Amino acid sequence: MCNIPLLDPAREILDRYKEHPACLKQGVLLPVLSNQKMNAYLAEIADICGITKKISSHTGRHSFATSVALANGVSIENVAKMLGHSDTKMTRHYARVLDKSIMRDMQIVNGMFAKPSVEPVVPTAPIPTATTIIPMPTFSPCSQTKAVN
Numbered sequence: 001m002c003n004i005p006l007l008d009p010a011r012e013i014l015d016r017y018k019e020h021p022a023c024l025k026q027g028v029l030l031p032v033l034s035n036q037k038m039n040a041y042l043a044e045i046a047d048i049c050g051i052t053k054k055i056s057s058h059t060g061r062h063s064f065a066t067s068v069a070l071a072n073g074v075s076i077e078n079v080a081k082m083l084g085h086s087d088t089k090m091t092r093h094y095a096r097v098l099d100k101s102i103m104r105d106m107q108i109v110n111g112m113f114a115k116p117s118v119e120p121v122v123p124t125a126p127i128p129t130a131t132t133i134i135p136m137p138t139f140s141p142c143s144q145t146k147a148v149n
Helices: 008-016 021-026 035-049 057-072 076-083 088-094 099-113
Strands: none
Touching: 035 057, 057 076, 057 088, 076 088
């Protein structure tokens, strides 16, 4: 099973098409005839927005992996799972080294070696031993989507 929590903007897009006749008839989440047609729509949107770079569903996937997930601290293992890769070797080409993540990681390491300049604050309330799990909507591409040719 591969349930993946969705970010709110993605959930909102899917919600817009919940009752779309083509989605209901074909049992899909988005009314797209084919990957080629989706890429043609993306190219048209890019043109209208003045974006000169060629964009496609693949560039969207790559942007999610690098700029959204990896740049914000999501592990390569989790990104691999979200992309449906069986191991991280397949994900490595998405994972270009980001200066932001290097700086963040080095600041964390530097903090481990820094001497505290003030006395540490001792919490007055007990420290929780378990984390609260917040339920997120999930999307299972394995069971809810259908390949469209």
